[in-house]
Amino acid sequence: MSKETFADRLKTSMNKQGKKQVDLIRIAAGRGIKLGKSHMSQYVSGKTVPRAEILHFLAETLQVDEDWLKGKQNVSGGKEMREFKKSSKLDNVLYDVRGPVVDEAARMEAAGTQVLKLNIGNPAPFGFRTPDEVIYDMRQQLTECEGYSPANGLFATRKAIMQYAQLKKIPNVSIDDIYTGNGVSELINLSMSALLDDGDEILIPAPDYPLWTACATLAGGKAVHYICDEQAQWYPDLDDIKKKITDRTKAIVIINPNNPTGALYPRELLQEIVEIARAHQLILFSDEIYDRLVMDGEEHISIASMAPDLFCVTFNGLSKSHMIAGFRIGWMIFSGNKKVARDYIEGVRMLSNMRLCSNVPAQSVVQTALGGHQSVNDYIVPGGRIYEQREYIYKAITDIPGITCVKPKAAFYMFPKIDTEKFHITDDEQFALDLLRDKKILLVHGGGFNWKKPDHFRVVYLPRIEVLKEAVEKMTDFFSYYHQ
Numbered sequence: 001m002s003k004e005t006f007a008d009r010l011k012t013s014m015n016k017q018g019k020k021q022v023d024l025i026r027i028a029a030g031r032g033i034k035l036g037k038s039h040m041s042q043y044v045s046g047k048t049v050p051r052a053e054i055l056h057f058l059a060e061t062l063q064v065d066e067d068w069l070k071g072k073q074n075v076s077g078g079k080e081m082r083e084f085k086k087s088s089k090l091d092n093v094l095y096d097v098r099g100p101v102v103d104e105a106a107r108m109e110a111a112g113t114q115v116l117k118l119n120i121g122n123p124a125p126f127g128f129r130t131p132d133e134v135i136y137d138m139r140q141q142l143t144e145c146e147g148y149s150p151a152n153g154l155f156a157t158r159k160a161i162m163q164y165a166q167l168k169k170i171p172n173v174s175i176d177d178i179y180t181g182n183g184v185s186e187l188i189n190l191s192m193s194a195l196l197d198d199g200d201e202i203l204i205p206a207p208d209y210p211l212w213t214a215c216a217t218l219a220g221g222k223a224v225h226y227i228c229d230e231q232a233q234w235y236p237d238l239d240d241i242k243k244k245i246t247d248r249t250k251a252i253v254i255i256n257p258n259n260p261t262g263a264l265y266p267r268e269l270l271q272e273i274v275e276i277a278r279a280h281q282l283i284l285f286s287d288e289i290y291d292r293l294v295m296d297g298e299e300h301i302s303i304a305s306m307a308p309d310l311f312c313v314t315f316n317g318l319s320k321s322h323m324i325a326g327f328r329i330g331w332m333i334f335s336g337n338k339k340v341a342r343d344y345i346e347g348v349r350m351l352s353n354m355r356l357c358s359n360v361p362a363q364s365v366v367q368t369a370l371g372g373h374q375s376v377n378d379y380i381v382p383g384g385r386i387y388e389q390r391e392y393i394y395k396a397i398t399d400i401p402g403i404t405c406v407k408p409k410a411a412f413y414m415f416p417k418i419d420t421e422k423f424h425i426t427d428d429e430q431f432a433l434d435l436l437r438d439k440k441i442l443l444v445h446g447g448g449f450n451w452k453k454p455d456h457f458r459v460v461y462l463p464r465i466e467v468l469k470e471a472v473e474k475m476t477d478f479f480s481y482y483h484q
């Protein structure tokens with residue numbers, strides 16, 4: 001159907017991935033695949049097409065469909081079939097937490113290989129159980145949850161969230177300022193879609209939880225990344241934030257406690273962020289889904305509690321604190337100066353109405369979950385699983401020569417640094433693939449969190465210590481011989 005040649009498709013894919021001929025030659029050499037300089041330039045210039053093994057390698061490395069790269073057309077009954085491509089709106093969207101390295105892990109598992117997954121913050125598979133009371137209450141209420149709820153959520157659910165907001169000292173929150181969602185994920189998407197016009201800018205941390213960047217980009221906005229500084233406990237670099245504000249900047253996102261670094265922001269730092277937002281009239285979006293997973297006796301402070309004069313949106317949910325990531329329940333709270341955001345709130349309301357409502361059985365357990373004994377507290381103190389697993393993994397990982405790390409204070413992630421000179425690492429996704437293939441351990445490379453240098457990876461320390469120990473032993477061995 002198209003006049004496109006193999007060379008055209010190859011060049012387009014190389015450009016999209018930002019890979020040059022030398023990069024492909026080097027990656028092939030690293031994998032023991034013979035790919036010479038002259039062959040590569042012949043493929044790019046269209047003089048020749050590669051044999052099957054090289055084609056497979058190129059398609060995999062450039063993350064494109066092998067048949068497409070080959071130029072094999074879909075033919076049915078002698079007639080060429082029309083092909084359907086994904087929207088170009090997705091061209092700059094990255095979500096590697098479930099990306100190509102994960103696809104490779106799935107292929108390995110399908111072939112019978114056991115893979116240890118340290119890539120996703122999903123507590124249930126690691127033996128973290130939902131509190132019995134939550135399950136009991138959902139069962140009791142199930143038959144009353146058959147219909148749609150109001151679009152922004154059940155009254156009793158929002159009341160419980162409103163009371164939670166009061167405990168967090170978030171000002172000026174009425175029951176109508178609360179929206180439940182199918183996880184915080186749905187609300188991140190909705191809040192970005194309602195806000196951003198093409199070209200509008202929003203400040204997002206690097207490293208980030210990549211859904212923020214993905215949703216801002218998908219909405220047509222420009223995600224402008226401000227640096228979180230590893231030398232300063234991974235706190236946001238305030239000068240970098242200031243430098244990156246333009247007249248198109250509408251908002252600033254903070255993730256506190258942070259995924260992937262495990263950082264927790266102190267009051268003085270939050271105060272400075274508030275002052276920047278105040279000086280430039282920015283909306284504050286604060287993702288606080290890990291606020292009940294804070295260790296070492298520290299306190300989590302909601303930034304919205306410090307900014308009654310600004311418009312703030314605070315996100316939270318039960319996926320992590322109540323180990324019910326699969327039930328899909330989260331919420332967002334509007335607070336502070338809502339007058340300046342009347343029209344935006346109207347946009348959110350429209351989008352919220354369009355999705356009818358969030359999962360109603362999951363809404364029905366919010367009141368139970370947020371009240372009374374918080375079983376998550378038992379996990380985050382000495383003797384508790386999350387605390388002890390953090391103590392173990394932090395020491396074990398930083399004992400590996402060439403690996404350093406800031407000790408996480410909250411959530412269940414750490415973001416270690418690799419000495420890239422020691423290991424000659426130039427491509428962190430390749431590092432993640434090599435670790436997966438050699439040691440059957442699945443991690444997300446730093447690039448998956450919009451971290452631009454190839455020198456970090458994220459570890460999810462939800463598995464039990466015995467499992468973490470096995471993983472670290474394998475990683476120690478891997479780093480004893482690995483280089484790119």
Ligand SMILES: Cc1ncc(COP(=O)(O)O)c(C=O)c1O
Pocket residue numbers: 121182183184185186209255258259287289317318319325329330
């Ligand atoms: C920082 C952060 N925000 C939001 C989410 C999404 O959570 P939910 O399960 O509520 O969609 C996650 C999930 O890992 C996260 O780490």
